[in-house]
Amino acid sequence: MDWTAGLQGLVGGVLIGLSAVWLMATLGRIAGISGIVGNLITQRPKGDSAWRGAFIIGLVSGPLLIMALGGGLGNVVGHPGEVIGSPAGGVGLMLVAGLLVGVGTGLGSGCTSGHGVCGLARLAPRSMAATGMFLLTALMTVYISRHLLGLGGGV
Amino acid sequence: MSQSNKSNWMKTAAGYAAGLLFGLGLAVSGMTDPARVVGFLDVAGAWDPTLMFVLGAAVVTTFIGYRLVFKRPAPLLGGVFQLPTKRELDGKLLGGAALFGIGWGLSGYCPGPAIASIGGLSLPLAAMLVAMVLGWFAAKRLAP
Numbered sequence: 537m538d539w540t541a542g543l544q545g546l547v548g549g550v551l552i553g554l555s556a557v558w559l560m561a562t563l564g565r566i567a568g569i570s571g572i573v574g575n576l577i578t579q580r581p582k583g584d585s586a587w588r589g590a591f592i593i594g595l596v597s598g599p600l601l602i603m604a605l606g607g608g609l610g611n612v613v614g615h616p617g618e619v620i621g622s623p624a625g626g627v628g629l630m631l632v633a634g635l636l637v638g639v640g641t642g643l644g645s646g647c648t649s650g651h652g653v654c655g656l657a658r659l660a661p662r663s664m665a666a667t668g669m670f671l672l673t674a675l676m677t678v679y680i681s682r683h684l685l686g687l688g689g690g691v
Numbered sequence: 692m693s694q695s696n697k698s699n700w701m702k703t704a705a706g707y708a709a710g711l712l713f714g715l716g717l718a719v720s721g722m723t724d725p726a727r728v729v730g731f732l733d734v735a736g737a738w739d740p741t742l743m744f745v746l747g748a749a750v751v752t753t754f755i756g757y758r759l760v761f762k763r764p765a766p767l768l769g770g771v772f773q774l775p776t777k778r779e780l781d782g783k784l785l786g787g788a789a790l791f792g793i794g795w796g797l798s799g800y801c802p803g804p805a806i807a808s809i810g811g812l813s814l815p816l817a818a819m820l821v822a823m824v825l826g827w828f829a830a831k832r833l834a835p
Contacts, residue, residue: 550748551712552749559705566773569801589703599715622813637802645775653746656750661780666785673793
């Protein structure tokens with residue numbers, strides 16, 4: 537097992553948790569990315585958009601800051617010094633996946649952050665059910681594509 | 692600067708700080724690498740436990756932090772705590788989560804890492820982001 541990767545996972549996870557706590561403490565909001573960004577784009581809520589836009593700029597600038605520091609703090613598999621990994625497939629696969637992620641998080645009112653991090657921390661039954669469901673279908677999808685259909689790393 | 696302008700700037704700055712912390716967390720943990728995510732989901736292959744550490748640490752930190760935050764009557768910068776109040780497990784929640792999981796498994800991207808990876812933009816990632824936004828509009832149409 538790769539202990540350095542696991543340790544970086546713990547540190548990164550704490551930072552993500554601190555972000556969620558900070559957002560609730562200051563603005564009273566759940567740190568759910570699909571909600572923050574999705575509602576900004578589809579509704580442009582008046583008087584409630586600026587912090588969402590600023591959140592997105594912050595989200596993008598985090599990895600850029602790590603890159604500017606030399607990338608040594610990145611945790612890309614097999615590429616020390618890199619911060620952002622390559623996509624797991626081509627344009628066609630990403631169009632399908634993106635549509636599923638958008639429709640799914642829209643209908644299901646949340647993603648890995650809103651349900652997975654904030655919802656589980658609140659012990660919310662809906663978030664526990666949603667997290668169990670998306671983990672299950674994600675595990676099944678990877679099993680079917682990699683091991684039954686034999687589509688390797690590149691899908 | 693007027694009082695309300697000042698408060699708006701502070702809210703925007705607080706939003707930026709939250710996003711920055713989140714982006715740093717995703718980068719340091721390796722969640723900006725789809726191979727890490729798919730490696731976690733590939734339990735029958737060379738399993739990569741990293742995501743379990745990320746989610747575990749994030750949930751425990753948030754669990755403890757929320758308890759401290761909710762001792763206060765209201766958020767520091769005004770307004771109220773906006774928490775979901777729905778309790779029932781309906782088809783929309785579970786069906787949506789199921790579809791999301793398929794897309795997540797195919798790409799290794801959930802919304803946070805996909806957006807946080809814009810600094811390393813590639814054609815497939817751009818396709819992912821555009822389709823995700825279209826998906827959000829479609830969900831709004833399907834179930835307003």
